[in-house]
Amino acid sequence: MKRILVPTDFSKHAEYALKVAAQIAKKNDGEIFLIHMLELPTSGNDALSTSHEIPELMLFKDAAVNKLDAIMNADYLSGIKISKIIQFELAFDGILKNGKTQNADLVVMGSHGAKGFQEMFIGSNTEKVVRHSDIPVLVIKKEEENFNVNKFVFASDFSDEAKKPFEQASAFAEKFGAKLHLVNINTPNNFKSTKVAQQIIDDFISEFKNTNLSTHIYNDVNVEKGILHFAKSIDADLIGMCTHGRKGLAHFFNGSISEDLVNHAKRPVITFKI
Template sequence: MMKVLVPYDFSQTADYALNFATGLSENYSGIEITVLHIIETPVATGMGTMGGGLDSVPEFENQIYFIELIERRKKQLKEIDEKFKDSAVTLKTKLVLGSVFKGITESIAEQSPDLIVMGSKGASGLEEVIVGSNTEKVVRTATCPVVTIKAETDVKKMKKIVFASDFRESDEKVANRIKRIQTVFDAQFYFVVVNTPGNFETTRESMNRIRTFVQKHHFENIKAEVYNSLSEESGIIEFADDIDADLIAMTTHGRTGLIHLITGSIAEDVVNHSKRPVWTYRVK
């Protein structure tokens, strides 16, 4: 049984993510999907929270709206339950009150999913540098792989997958995760190293590391590539564009705090800027 968590906010990108998750069941039997919707709890402010005064009127209206929103979301989630009740997809819905990121994090801890599928609009400018999206935060902290979706994606048509890495680390868990993707998708895999001016090495060195990784973990049906670009992020996206890839896969070290602000994350940059689905897995 593979457990899939789909954080869902009723947006178009969330629908893309849900369609992707349900589509996985056509390629991989034994998938259980949890559709998680989180309603942000309003923060009470002003003297009206103590009762009396003019401030109590808008506060009361906010409470009424919040109650109505809960009931509306319950009804919408029930419609999703009904839609898949008699299908081959094993699906359940869950409603949580609180902050979005905290709710997702707690659900990950409680359910231990094998995969998270999230819709993403990406982030740019000041938002990307300082705040980041909830999707980006989940990519950075989740203990299981995360697939981010920005457009409608037909699982059955995913035939080219790029795994971008420097292949300096030979983690058995990472190798097993990549093999699971191979199990789910009958696709051609491209193992690629991006060569940049600031981190230059010969093609021979890069290819040798890829071959060592492939041989150690007994991969099959792999194409090894070295791609030259001005940065790792742009190189990964450009290579995926050049071969018309259906999915980009990569690992992230999930740095947080000051070190994240200073160094950033190639994986998060790709998640933000790639138009293609991106599979990420946090390694220690």
């Protein structure tokens, strides 16, 4: 968490994300890359519909620069190394590309909740960023004046492919001194006895040294509701899960569970790529 990428569309939810990123950066002596994407108007296959729009685009860029400069002078960013990036590119593409070029190890984004992401994350961008980012993505839902993670829920099927994401989740938890609550959601369509489910979790964690954790088996009608209800039952500070990228989520997470959780959870959500 030394190099944190924060996309902004200048909304209040983007500011919530930036404030959390600032807290994380201060705790880890990290730096922030604040990015804003200016999406180009298109006409057919042309990048710019007409040349006379170029001056107008420059005006938008200048306005964005001024807004970023104002944000960077905020008191809560004092003492943090921060760089601004403005590019003419689709938001989704720009976020993923800058994550790689800046060698970021965390992306922090703001979200409206059930209504999806603020303006720059319209439509499928929610799913794309969360599912396709190789870098962990932390989604912030509301203002967090004191972002502390004491109870960290990590939901999984505890298959071999979840081992790498679990290592990342463990490292994140360790940075905050958080206790990991590992949970397997038992559903009617994929039911396992408590004994079998517990054995799967025990075998999974036997390879790791993390001792600040507890294991749980939680029954519910589906995976999404199970994760949300379990997190609420222990008053969790953060929910973590795995994503599969272009292949969709791990077989534990069917359909659109990633975007559903990001949209419906009232708590912060962090995703780790398998």
